Amino acid sequence: MLSKRNKQPGLLTQLIDVLLIELTNWRWSWRSMIVIGTLSPVLSMVALGVFARDSGKVSLSYVLVGNVVLAIMFNIMSNIESHVSFMRFHGMLDYFATLPVRRIALIPSLVTAFLLISLPALAATLIIGSLLLGVPLHISPLVLLVVPICAMPLAGIGALIGAKARTPMEANSINFLVMFLLLSIGPVIVPPQKLPAVLLILGRVSPATYASSALRQVLLGPITGQLTIDIAVLLGVTVMVYWWVSKAIDWRQ
Amino acid sequence: MNEIVYDIQDLVKRYPGQEVPANDSITLQINQGEIFGILGDNGAGKTTLVRQMVNLLRSTAGKITLFGQEISKHSHLVPQYVGYMPQDSEALNNLTVSEALYFTAHLRGLSRADARKERDLQMDLWQIRELHNKYSSRLSGGQKRILRLAVAAAGMLPVLILDEPTNDLDPYKRKLVWEVLRGLNRDRGLTIIFITHDAIEAEKIVQRVGIMSHGRFVALGLLGELKKIVGHKMRLELFFAPESPPTLPSTLSYREIAPGRWLLLVEREEIGALLQSLPLDQLDDFHLYSATLEDIYLHYAIEKK
Numbered sequence: 272m273l274s275k276r277n278k279q280p281g282l283l284t285q286l287i288d289v290l291l292i293e294l295t296n297w298r299w300s301w302r303s304m305i306v307i308g309t310l311s312p313v314l315s316m317v318a319l320g321v322f323a324r325d326s327g328k329v330s331l332s333y334v335l336v337g338n339v340v341l342a343i344m345f346n347i348m349s350n351i352e353s354h355v356s357f358m359r360f361h362g363m364l365d366y367f368a369t370l371p372v373r374r375i376a377l378i379p380s381l382v383t384a385f386l387l388i389s390l391p392a393l394a395a396t397l398i399i400g401s402l403l404l405g406v407p408l409h410i411s412p413l414v415l416l417v418v419p420i421c422a423m424p425l426a427g428i429g430a431l432i433g434a435k436a437r438t439p440m441e442a443n444s445i446n447f448l449v450m451f452l453l454l455s456i457g458p459v460i461v462p463p464q465k466l467p468a469v470l471l472i473l474g475r476v477s478p479a480t481y482a483s484s485a486l487r488q489v490l491l492g493p494i495t496g497q498l499t500i501d502i503a504v505l506l507g508v509t510v511m512v513y514w515w516v517s518k519a520i521d522w523r524q
Numbered sequence: 525m526n527e528i529v530y531d532i533q534d535l536v537k538r539y540p541g542q543e544v545p546a547n548d549s550i551t552l553q554i555n556q557g558e559i560f561g562i563l564g565d566n567g568a569g570k571t572t573l574v575r576q577m578v579n580l581l582r583s584t585a586g587k588i589t590l591f592g593q594e595i596s597k598h599s600h601l602v603p604q605y606v607g608y609m610p611q612d613s614e615a616l617n618n619l620t621v622s623e624a625l626y627f628t629a630h631l632r633g634l635s636r637a638d639a640r641k642e643r644d645l646q647m648d649l650w651q652i653r654e655l656h657n658k659y660s661s662r663l664s665g666g667q668k669r670i671l672r673l674a675v676a677a678a679g680m681l682p683v684l685i686l687d688e689p690t691n692d693l694d695p696y697k698r699k700l701v702w703e704v705l706r707g708l709n710r711d712r713g714l715t716i717i718f719i720t721h722d723a724i725e726a727e728k729i730v731q732r733v734g735i736m737s738h739g740r741f742v743a744l745g746l747l748g749e750l751k752k753i754v755g756h757k758m759r760l761e762l763f764f765a766p767e768s769p770p771t772l773p774s775t776l777s778y779r780e781i782a783p784g785r786w787l788l789l790v791e792r793e794e795i796g797a798l799l800q801s802l803p804l805d806q807l808d809d810f811h812l813y814s815a816t817l818e819d820i821y822l823h824y825a826i827e828k829k
Contacts, residue, residue: 368603
């Protein structure tokens with residue numbers, strides 16, 4: 272009787288339960304997440320919009336969409352980095368490690384939870400930004416697919432930083448640096464015509480460049496063949512980063 | 525003969541950058557249905573050992589098998605058989621008591637309906653039903669510990685490993701914990717392994733004891749067997765006003781266990797003469813009884829240093 276064991280829960284059960292557990296983060300932090308997650312990109316839009324106003328509609332559209340990417344970074348990448356780091360240093364990973372939860376279930380559940388929690392801030396950023404900058408929105412239904420695809424690789428990078436950093440403070444510093452780099456290299460906030468060639472070349476290896484391109488197409492139009500390339504690159508980066516994260520988050524020390 | 529639950533052979537754990545191993549050459553078997561207590565002073569290697577046993581720490585050498593299978597090669601084993609309560613954890617802070625128990629039971633493979641029943645059963649067992657809607661982060665230290673115990677027990681796995689289950693608890697809750705653990709062992713045959721500093725209370729339920737010092741077991745055996753080793757000694761506790769300690773014969777050695785409280789371990793045959801020589805007018809009270817688990821712990825872990 273003693274060596275009887277319970278049936279192992281299926282992967283879907285693991286995913287749903289971990290997602291529901293992670294969604295409870297919303298209980299304590301929803302106000303700050305909406306306020307900070309909206310305020311930071313909106314302030315950035317106001318500042319950059321002042322300079323971009325004279326440069327025409329294209330520049331303004333880059334400011335708008337670039338700041339939606341910034342909002343994804345603030346709300347998903349940064350929060351996941353902090354959360355993974357918190358999990359490592361406060362015993363939460365130990366809790367999951369001693370339950371029949373596979374590592375592969377943890378990251379998708381985390382990303383989904385933080386994506387859902389971040390949706391109000393993302394929507395607020397987009398609407399306020401559009402009104403502030405006077406950039407009309409032409410939202411495609413594909414946005415429902417593209418936003419999660421843009422969030423996944425950035426979330427994975429956040430999780431990787433949280434999993435690898437030696438301390439939570441180190442994780443926050445690295446995350447800030449990476450965010451700054453991803454926004455700076457490639458045409459994310461600034462149009463390609465105004466970027467030096469070296470940043471354009473470097474931007475080709477940044478997922479933020481492809482996220483910005485994909486979002487620009489589904490939020491402002493028109494949708495071109497580039498969207499397929501953007502989605503393919505983002506999914507490719509997601510697979511690579513998730514593989515790395517699943518190796519980095521070792522249950523055992 | 526009982527099945528062997530844990531078989532630990534020549535286990536070593538050396539943390540990076542540390543010359544002295546945290547655990548060294550530990551060999552131990554835990555039988556099914558046993559209540560095994562691990563005692564030892566701070567830094568003796570107790571928590572390191574149980575974290576190795578639940579596969580949260582990679583061992584430097586040696587092996588641990590659980591129900592005959594090596595845990596380092598079969599990572600699914602511990603989650604399926606062992607409920608673990610860490611010493612400290614903030615893992616469930618965002619959840620209510622009810623949610624923490626439900627999700628744990630469900631993730632341990634119970635159906636939704638069974639997980640709900642298990643949640644209710646555990647809340648009644650540990651007397652935390654009135655806290656069901658309270659967030660874990662808002663519980664007191666003692667309530668959090670009781671919740672962690674209930675979470676470890678949720679799903680009724682055959683083995684429970686508990687790291688200091690009664691720290692922070694008031695006397696009533698400590699009694700409850702030992703009673704519940706004894707009940708789980710008696711009624712459901714759970715194998716229970718726990719670390720404690722609370723040697724006197726642990727004696728109420730423990731069957732076999734391991735005393736650790738400097739990463740090794742310095743004593744390992746049935747409580748009765750270990751008691752025999754120090755059993756010829758009697759425990760004499762003296763109580764007095766801390767500001768005016770009594771004057772004892774110079775041949776007696778004592779240990780201060782609290783201000784105004786000394787402990788003497790005395791040979792049985794010397795008791796009569798000792799009582800004659802005690803300065804009773806300088807004492808508030810004295811207690812004399814046979815050796816306890818605490819004496820065994822003190823004998824091995826501290827006096828043999």
